[in-house]
Amino acid sequence: MELKAFVEITRPHNCILAGLVGVLGSIVAVGHFPGVITSLLVFLVVTLGCAGGNTINDYFDYEIDRINRPERPLPRGAMSRKTALYYSLSLFAVGLALAYFINTADFVLAIVAYAAMVLYAWKLKPLPFVGNLVVASLTGATPLYGALAVNRIGLAGYLALCAFLVNVAREVIKDIEDVEGDITKGAKTLPILWGRRKAAYIGAVFAVLTVVASFLPVKAGVGLGYYSMVPVDLIILYAAYLILKNQEREVAHRAQELLKISIFLAVAAFIIAAVV
Ligand SMILES: CC(C)=CCC/C(C)=C/CC/C(C)=C/CC/C(C)=C/COC[C@H](O)COP(=O)(O)O
Ligand SMILES: CC(C)=CCC/C(C)=C/CC/C(C)=C/CC/C(C)=C/COP(=O)(O)OP(=O)(O)O
Numbered sequence: 001m002e003l004k005a006f007v008e009i010t011r012p013h014n015c016i017l018a019g020l021v022g023v024l025g026s027i028v029a030v031g032h033f034p035g036v037i038t039s040l041l042v043f044l045v046v047t048l049g050c051a052g053g054n055t056i057n058d059y060f061d062y063e064i065d066r067i068n069r070p071e072r073p074l075p076r077g078a079m080s081r082k083t084a085l086y087y088s089l090s091l092f093a094v095g096l097a098l099a100y101f102i103n104t105a106d107f108v109l110a111i112v113a114y115a116a117m118v119l120y121a122w123k124l125k126p127l128p129f130v131g132n133l134v135v136a137s138l139t140g141a142t143p144l145y146g147a148l149a150v151n152r153i154g155l156a157g158y159l160a161l162c163a164f165l166v167n168v169a170r171e172v173i174k175d176i177e178d179v180e181g182d183i184t185k186g187a188k189t190l191p192i193l194w195g196r197r198k199a200a201y202i203g204a205v206f207a208v209l210t211v212v213a214s215f216l217p218v219k220a221g222v223g224l225g226y227y228s229m230v231p232v233d234l235i236i237l238y239a240a241y242l243i244l245k246n247q248e249r250e251v252a253h254r255a256q257e258l259l260k261i262s263i264f265l266a267v268a269a270f271i272i273a274a275v276v
């Protein structure tokens, strides 16, 4: 058992990003920082949920990851599957306990989001496009989670739409990358059912829709800091170009990694726009 596996299996970079997006949702909803307690609770509920979701995902994906991701903690033997299961349930339990102190809407949304992550990992991931929509909806729910904590949606709705669209694109392209392993588990993902090329078109369409949606906050008058979004949009369009040109595993990996970079940069752009 490796102690560092307890951090690694949660994919901390995703969890911290998600927690920041939750707090950003509060900020853009009301136009100011919502206070330390509310921000901390939103950050922790989202971060713990994301951590629990990634951990239980690896628990159910053990056979696929032995082929696609042998370096991950469970396939490499750094943690037992039973420990991962109890660890994820513990993360969810602490997150729900904290969600109770925010408000009823956020307590209910935490229950729904946590249940959706378990259901995704257990049953929904192999379903064509359904799994992609569930993951993307969870990322879209993240800024809305922060907005509900301050009882106002406001610009967080635009953030949610962008999060949803870019993650649909990224999930479809990740499925193109993972075709070999997904076939062994009988997963019926879009590239397996419709072929890599058609799946690439779907991913590219959602990438372009993300670029269109990324200008909505400008239309709503979000400040000059927002123009840092332009390089983000160029990266997204380049990722779409790459996957349309070539659907090999290595190209799909590079395209989905570029979309992940665009997400991190976009969140930074939204933070700049929110505080400038
Ligand atoms: C215009 C534009 C790109 C706006 C960005 C909108 C926005 C706020 C995005 C944030 C979405 C979000 C809450 C991300 C949390 C972290 C994350 C990437 C979650 C999705 O993870 C599922 C994925 O399959 C995990 O795979 P991997 O990253 O390879 O471990
Ligand atoms: C709204 C609240 C309270 C929480 C949301 C928490 C967040 C941000 C969830 C975003 C989606 C997410 C990170 C879910 C966790 C599990 C998951 C879907 C991981 C992706 O797993 P696979 O689809 O198997 O891809 P991998 O090949 O990377 O394992």
Ligand SMILES: [Mg+2]
Residues within 6 Å of the ligand: 057, 058, 061
């Ligand atoms: Mg997985």
